[in-house]
Amino acid sequence: MELTSAHLSKLDEMSTLLSISDDLTIAFVRCNEPVLRHALDNEIRQQVENEVFIYDIRMDINSTSLIQNLRDAVQSDLYNAQKKENKKIAFFVFGLDDAIEKKNPDGGSEALLLLNMMREEFLDINHTIILWINSASLSLILKEAQDFFSWRTTVFEFELEKKELIKMVADFGETDLQFLDKEELEERQDYYTRLLKEFKEKGFEDASKFSDWNYNLGIIKLLMGYADEALKYFEESLRFSEKSGDKTKTSNIFGVFGMAYSHLGQVEKAIEYYEMALVISREIGDKQGEGTHLENLGLAYSHLGQVEKTIEFYEKALVIAEEIGGRRGKGVRFGDLGNTYSSQGKMEKAIENYEKALVVSRDIGDRRGEGAHLGNLGNAYFNLGQIEKAVEYHEKGIVITREIGDRRNEGAHLVNLGLAYRNLGQVKKAIECYEKALDIGKEIMDPRIINFCEKNLKSIKS
Structure with missing residues (x-):
């Protein structure tokens, strides 16, 4: 993948740190996406290859003592060979995300307990130590290894560009409209429009019915991707609802x-x-509504890149989903878990839950949910660097979004397909996807799709 100017600027800082440090220096690299982590690792190695030898330390659930790994390293033939050549040596530590999963008898992380207990022994390692971790690991370190963390020089934080992967549809709550295909939605649209017209022509005004019909018309527009038109119907629905x-x-x-x-x-x-x-749902005891609003708040904060708030709202939504139960609630729970793990950088666990959510959507005939989960699976595999698999899921998702007339998520799939093809070096296919997505973005007035496509088309063609 291509690194942005912001990525390269932070890597310059990291390169400087590696070049000037002569004794123990501890720094963290916080990056959730394996595909980005791989690109960053390759780039920094190229930048410092003439000055610094990078010695990799691999940890896992069966190798939880970082200090022991470092001691073994400084006694190795590889290390001694570099020392003889007077090479500056730095240790890159991978796998701490897995190692911290192993629990000690008290329920804490064994790896983090060892980091804190044996902190002083790191003074014998007169080299730079760079620990590559995700957000979930950083949160645990702050809770369970504060003493060790206090020795850090810095934390380099890297994110995929927020608009690189377009997230899929929000939760529409309990409405049968989301289960309809394009033709059926158009039939319902004609039906509700005709009802409104007939009642108005006859001089009848039923606030409850007018609110419902405008609400349904707005949902239909939203499901088709026309959010600006949906707002007009929602405004009318609210006016009659208040009456x-x-x-x-x-x-x-x-x-x-x-x-x-x-x-x-x-x-x-x-x-x-x-x-x-959310305030109203809690006030009237509407658990279903409360769960839906919490889930959508989580999705909104994920769009803003606020990981902690994203997780907070998804976890609250999960509690509600478990209380309500039912097939749909179970699917929502799996989807929320997938989003939570994705926000933490735990892509394998995210995939596991998205796949379960996908099964539920297929079982209950929720085509829109099926398309969304396929998209989230595509994004997760992209983040893991499995680009061909990401393409496979987004192509399946496009078929469904076209069948049900969901223009917004068709555009989202095309954007993410374009990104995948670009990473595979298939530039013509990437341009084709971006141009199709741009047309959809302009049609439905979605600024995320428009801005991303225009920026990437300009970058590719320049």
């Missing part, structure tokens, strides 16, 4: 307002509406 005094309906409307603004790239505004919806 009828139906708080459940008002909460649902605030929730879909949030989804529409999120699709338009106005994430902060989306969060405001999700929070208003």
Whole structure:
């Protein structure tokens, strides 16, 4: 994959640290995505290859003592050969994410306990030590190995560009509309439009019915990807809902307002509406609505790159899903777990849960959910560096989104396919995907898709 200018700037800082450090220096590299981690590792090695020898330390669940690994390294023939050549040596530590999973009898991490207990012994290692970890590991280190962490020189934090992977559809809650294909949605759209027209022509005004019909028309537009048009229907639905005094309906409307603004790239505004919806759901004891709003808040904060808040809301949504139960609740729970693990950089666990969510969606006939889970699986495999597999999942997802007329997620799949093909060196295919996605982005007024495609097309063609 191509590194951004922000990535390269931080790598320059890392290169400087490796070049100037002459004694024990501890630094962390926090990176969640294996594909990005691999690219960063390759680049930094190229930058310092004439000055610094990189000695790799591999840890795992059966190798939890970093100091013992380092002691073994400094006694090795490879180490001594580099010393004889007067080469500066730095240790790159991989696998701490796996090693910290092993628990001691007290339930804490054995690897982190050893880091804290044997901290002073690291003073015998007169070299730079770079520990490559994900967000989940960093959080655990802050809790269980604060003494060792206090010795760090710095933490280099790397992220995939926020818009590189377009996230899939939010949770629409309990509505049969999301199970319909494109033709069926168009039939429902004609039906509700006709009802509104007939009632208005006859001078009838039923606030509850008008609220419902406008709400459904807005959902149909949102499912098709036209968020700007959906907002107009939601505004009408809210106006009639306030007349009828139906708080459940008002909460649902605030929730879909949030989804529409999120699709338009106005994430902060989306969060405001999700929070208003959440307050009402809790007030009236609507657990289903509460879970939906919590899940969508998690997705919104993931768009902003706020990992801790993302996890916080997904975990709360999980509790609700477990309380409610049922097949759909089970699928939601697996999807939320996948999103949580993805936010922490635990891609294998994310994949495991997305696959379970996919099975549930297929079992209950939720084509929209099936397409979304295929997209999330594609993104997870991309992050693992398994680009061909990512392509496979996004291509399957595109078939479904076209069948059900979901323009937004069709555009999202095309964006992510373009990114995958570009990483595979298949530039013509990447351009084709970006151009198709750009047309969709302009049609449905999705700024995330538009900005990403325009930027990447300009980069490829320049």
